[in-house]
Amino acid sequence: MLPHPELEAAFLAALVASSNDAIITKSLDGVVTSWNDAATRIFGYQHDEMIDQSITKLIPETLRSEEDEILRRIRRGERVEHFDTVRRTKDGSEVHVSLTISPLVDAQGRIMGASKIARDISDRKRSEERQQLLVNELKHRVKNTLSTVRAIAGQTYDDPQFADLNAAFTHRIMALAASTDLLIKDDWNGVQLRDLVDSVLLPFHPNDDAIQITDGAKVELTPPQASSLALALNELATNATKYGALSQPGGYVLLGWKTSADSPEMMVLKWVERGGPEVHQPQRSGFGTKILTFALKHELNADTELKYAPGGLEFSMRF
Ligand SMILES: Nc1ncnc2c1ncn2[C@@H]1O[C@H](COP(=O)(O)OP(=O)(O)OP(=O)(O)O)[C@@H](O)[C@H]1O
Numbered sequence: 213m214l215p216h217p218e219l220e221a222a223f224l225a226a227l228v229a230s231s232n233d234a235i236i237t238k239s240l241d242g243v244v245t246s247w248n249d250a251a252t253r254i255f256g257y258q259h260d261e262m263i264d265q266s267i268t269k270l271i272p273e274t275l276r277s278e279e280d281e282i283l284r285r286i287r288r289g290e291r292v293e294h295f296d297t298v299r300r301t302k303d304g305s306e307v308h309v310s311l312t313i314s315p316l317v318d319a320q321g322r323i324m325g326a327s328k329i330a331r332d333i334s335d336r337k338r339s340e341e342r343q344q345l346l347v348n349e350l351k352h353r354v355k356n357t358l359s360t361v362r363a364i365a366g367q368t369y370d371d372p373q374f375a376d377l378n379a380a381f382t383h384r385i386m387a388l389a390a391s392t393d394l395l396i397k398d399d400w401n402g403v404q405l406r407d408l409v410d411s412v413l414l415p416f417h418p419n420d421d422a423i424q425i426t427d428g429a430k431v432e433l434t435p436p437q438a439s440s441l442a443l444a445l446n447e448l449a450t451n452a453t454k455y456g457a458l459s460q461p462g463g464y465v466l467l468g469w470k471t472s473a474d475s476p477e478m479m480v481l482k483w484v485e486r487g488g489p490e491v492h493q494p495q496r497s498g499f500g501t502k503i504l505t506f507a508l509k510h511e512l513n514a515d516t517e518l519k520y521a522p523g524g525l526e527f528s529m530r531f
């Protein structure tokens with residue numbers, strides 16, 4: 213606390229004068245009663261051009277109703293905080309500002325007017341717009357790059373002897389594209405596991421019972437999780453169609469995921485095949501095994517288990 217009221221008033225006046233933010237006071241009917249240097253810098257009007265004038269001079273016509281609403285709230289004694297809007301400067305240009313408006317109260321507690329702090333946020337707005345532009349461009353490029361890679365592979369493996377290779381490659385790129393599409397939809401924030409499952413497995417649904425989702429807790433995947441899981445699901449479904457339960461009528465897959473019983477921050481996902489041909493420990497391993505074991509471990513730090521049980525392949529991962 214400062215010792216003298218005069219000193220306190222001088223201190224406050226100095227603060228207002230040196231502020232980088234516009235500090236303006238106005239009456240309850242919107243007439244300007246004080247105007248600091250920063251207000252001149254931001255809005256272009258000198259002190260004398262604004263005192264006793266209506267604050268609406270600064271408000272673009274289309275936003276006039278904002279001021280009515282602000283004054284209504286001030287009369288009720290409410291504060292308006294960090295309200296991002298646009299104001300008009302003396303030369304007619306627009307400036308993005310963040311407003312904080314508080315009621316001014318006299319010694320008897322009556323509301324006499326409002327103080328308004330306006331921060332110029334044009335730079336922030338400009339960089340936000342630039343960032344959005346970049347994000348949109350990147351989204352577009354990522355999608356295009358995947359289509360280009362797919363087309364190059366199609367041309368490179370044009371010969372019928374490479375038909376299987378070409379198909380396998382195309383499916384892998386499609387799985388990656390499915391996760392990319394979902395990520396793009398939500399601005400690269402994340403993907404619901406259920407949406408990813410539906411999207412990646414869509415081409416493998418020979419009938420409605422072929423891949424049955426058992427449990428399906430709501431899980432949001434990070435971008436790297438989404439890409440790795442998309443590839444893994446594609447390998448599981450491709451193998452099931454080639455060698456496992458989906459290679460013959462009556463075979464089916466049970467797919468489910470839930471939080472781990474022993475550590476609730478972890479998820480457990482299980483893929484279990486039933487009703488297919490008898491399964492034996494394989495003699496060879498290919499790309500599928502690499503994804504389902506090393507890649508998931510490496511990319512997601514997941515514990516995985518791949519069991520070639522006679523009754524059907526069982527895969528589980530904890531991540
Ligand atoms: N669901 C399944 N049911 C029965 N056997 C399977 C199943 N998935 C894989 N296998 C066996 O395991 C082997 C290895 O699978 P993996 O996916 O690693 O390689 P691939 O499918 O042969 O070739 P790639 O995945 O490189 O195209 C397969 O060749 C097959 O014999």
Ligand SMILES: [Mg+2]
Nearest residue numbers: 451498499500
């Ligand atoms: Mg495979």
